[in-house]
Amino acid sequence: MPVYTAPVSDLQFILHDVLGIAASDLPGHDELDRDFTGAILEEAAKLASEKLAPLNATGDAQGCRLENGVVITPDGFKEAFEAIKEGGWNGLDLPEEYGGQNLPIAMGSAVGEIFVAANMALNMYQGLTHGAINALLAHGSEQQKAVYLPKMVSMEWTGTMNLTEPHCGTDLGMIRTKAEPQDDGSYRITGQKIFISAGEHDLAENIIHLVLAKAPGGGEGTKGISLFVVPKFLVNEDGSLGVRNPVSCGKIEEKMGIHANSTCVMNYDGATGWLVGDLHKGMRAMFTMMNEARLGVGVQGYAQAEAAYQNSLAYAKDRLQGRAVTGKANPEGPADPLIVHPDIRRALMDQKSFVEGARALALWGAHLIDRSHRAQDADAEGMISLLTPVMKGFLTDRGFDMTVQAQQVFGGHGYIEEWGMSQYVRDARIAMIYEGANGIQALDLVGRKLAQDGGKHVMAFFEMVKTFIKENEGDAELKRDFLDPLKAASKDLQGAAMFFMQNGMKKPDAALAGATDFMHLFGHVCLGLMWARMAKASTDALKAGTDNATFHQTKLATGRYYMARQLPATALHLRRIESGAEPVMALEAAAF
Incomplete structure (x- = not known):
């Protein structure tokens, strides 16, 4: 277990x-x-x-x-x-x-x-x-907030988001769910939604669905979409539950992972709903929810990797297999523990250095949101807008990779269900797909976020890295082990951004073909920055005479591993980006 x-x-x-x-x-x-x-x-x-x-x-x-x-x-x-x-x-x-x-x-x-x-x-x-x-x-009205939020905050009632339909995934402009206006100001919602997490369950007395649908007069595509609140049970004026709304779960999906979460097909058969926000402006309201969800999914990516890492580490210390090439580490036993072997150490260090860097990035991102909300800081809001696709895409791609690494440490036992490692792999896999598949995150980053506000925010990121390096390069060890690798990686990122600027308009396929590489390149630089910041904090603690020296020495050693073994991947991603669209688009569709 x-x-x-x-x-x-x-x-x-x-x-x-x-x-x-x-x-x-x-x-x-x-x-x-x-x-x-x-x-x-x-x-x-x-x-x-x-x-x-x-x-x-x-x-x-x-x-x-x-x-x-x-x-x-x-x-x-x-x-x-x-x-x-x-x-x-x-x-x-x-x-x-x-x-x-x-x-x-x-x-x-x-x-x-x-x-x-x-x-x-x-x-x-x-x-x-x-x-x-x-x-x-x-985006809700004051009445909607008063009716729904206290019960949802307390979790007496739970909530969902209903976007996807059987014939459309990312292309929400194709949705067919309809909202017919009624004389009392409500709407009748009719249609089917799929992949609705927690769409129906027995944990709460009411479920508040937020549903994208098309009301009359909205036109084609996403511009015609509105957002509606559709409760499972209608709410009486005194706050008590009324009659059952005609919204139901048609089936629950059989999935690769997250088996204990109900992923539902939801049928709306003239259900009563109320407009949230402005008519035909539903995408703006829904993205408020999706942007937070994307940051949460990034946390899911590295959190599953953390749990998997803890178990692979325990197994590597306990499982006896082979002998260390430098001599017996466990001379009284029949073999040495797995952790003595360099390739097992590599796998563990890959996991440890990623998880700890990812944790710092996610908490920094959350802190940026706090700054944007509590101080109305437009620069913080711009920075987290830029970083959201990186955090969602990179942390879940690499988080999944790390669960596979953890499973691999177990060898054949990792493939056997009783050891539990396959669950981490299966559960982590969905994080790369939902709330906008990672390819879409990469396209959003390259196609929208880089140029947002005239490129102001990506330039601010480069300046942030440059300033941190300049302020701390007086420490020779910090400079050698952390700042110099960070500077090289940042130059790779700037080179990739320059390639997009020079080619994006006249050769759009060139930019889009390199989008996923750019997202990963950016992610590595972000983790490099986080490791440099953590190294600075641990170095300062050691100089000050901390009573937890082992923690900080371990932190520095883990950071050095990331900078030496993982961060150089930025050069590979840059070379791929600079190869342009030709290798990617060379074959005609019929030739595949």
Whole structure:
């Protein structure tokens, strides 16, 4: 049975030593001292280890089942969901006026990592609700907020997002779900949606669906789309539940992973819904939810890698196999533990250096969102807009790769279900697909985000890297091991951006053919920057005489590995980008 221990010390290190959240000038951050954040993280860790993680494998094995229109979740899920609800965890970073605790999103992301790593499928019921809440906060009417948000924040009611239909995935302009206006201001919603996570379940008394549909007069394509709130049960004026809305689950999908989360086909048969935001402006409202969801999916990517890494590390230390080439490491035993072998060390270091760098990137991204919200910082908002496709795409692509690396450490046992490693691989795989497949993230990055506001934000990123290097190059070891590799990688990124600027308009295929390489190149530079920042923090701690020297020495050694063994991949990605579209587009379709 796989095990999981929340990395509280590492989360604390990033929050305080790297991001310095307690010293931030943002409202409310001065209360976030180490003891306060530590208490929250330790409580989340306890819930994860005692309630969530023990259900991960059993939830995967049992899955969900549909009985008489009701989805039954696996054994123990109701009790675990109640524990999350009773702890107020969903409202951790939500407004107090609706029952939340108004803590920073960075704290919500830190806790989110713990819950996702312990039980990704269970956490999705909460996570989708959180996204729906944010869409209503941003675009809902005051009446809608008053009716739905208190119950959703408390998770008495959960939420969903309904985009995809059987005949269209990413191309939402093709949706056919219709919204017919009624005399009382409501709409009748008719159509079918697929791949709806947590669309039906037995964990909450009501489910609040946010549904994209086309109302009359909107025209063709995405410009004609509106967003509607469609509750499973209609809500009476006194807040009690009324009659059942004609919205139902037609089936639950049989999936590769996340078996314990109900992925539903939802049928809307003239269901009553109400417009959210402006008519025919539904995409704007939905992207509020999707952008947060994409950051959350990035966390899913590295959180699954963290859980898989912990188990591969334990196995490598315990499993006896072969002898170290430099001499017996376990002379009293029949063989040495796997961890003595350099190739196993490589696999473990790949995992460890990615996860720790990814964690820093995700929490920095959450901190940028806090800055944009709490200080109305347009530069922070622009930066996180630029980085969102990188965080979603790169962290899930590489997170999946790392779960495979972890499985590989087990050899044949990794392929056997009783060891549990295949679940991490299967669960992590979806993160590369939903909330916008990673190829779409790459196209968004190259096609929209690079040129956003005249390229202001990508130039700000380059300047940020340059300034950090200049401010710290006086430290010879930091310069050699971290800053020089970061500078070289940043130049590769600038070279790729220049290629797109020179070729993008006259040869658009040249830019699009290199989009995924650019997303990965950018991701490596982001992790290089994070490792340089972490190295600076650990170096300063060691110079100051920390009582946790081993932690910081380990952090530096792990960072050096990433800079030496992973960051040079930027040169490969640049060469691929510069090859243009010709090698990619050379064959006619019929020749494949």
